[in-house]
Amino acid sequence: MKRKIIGMVAAISVVAVLLGTGTWALFSDTETSTGNVFTAGTIDLEVNDKNPWDSAAVTTELDDLKPCMTGTVTIILDNVGTNPFHVWKIIKTVSTADGTTSEPETDEENGSPANDIDSVIRYSMDIDDVPLITEAENFTISAGAHHLTGDNATTAVKEQYIYLGTIAAEGTMKVEQYYHMDRDTTNWAQGDTMTFTIEFYALQTEGDLTNDDLPTTQLTGHALDLTP
16 A cells, blocks of 8 residues: 555656646747837928028018008928928917008097008918918908908908918928008008017827817818818
């Protein structure tokens, strides 16, 4: 009996050794990749070969406007990043002032100064020589006391993002803006000034973008809509 028990123990021990050896003897292979790096893409907009942009040239182009005259501002946008992007333009922080007061202006205003020339500056724009906003759409920078009415009633573009299109990586876009003082503007506007900010906004095109990712206030008729 004792011999039988010893034999059973020996047998169990051998099985255990075999099982243990079998665990590590299966065919296997391990491949390891080290030094992995995650790199985010870039969205980088350059304006008129400047990054960041110095917009002093815009003031020069819009100096000394008179009724029927148009100030043209040409801006070149360059995608110097590594990814395509959507791009918008917005005119914001608009303010007006009397500037230089002339005798004809004083006579017409008759004690009630007016300087809202932003309401008589018609706005249009071309993208790569193709009209995007035309004068026929009757947009002005702002609405004010001299806001055009009737058949010539206008809509303000300020504080609204205007969708311009997309620019591929290393691509360019020419933006030509036209600021036209309405022909019916009279002496009240002489010497008045308008100060404003032009801003361009770029947003990646790739990925699961929805309308929630877009600028919240876009100009009607000139907005990007990602609704499926």
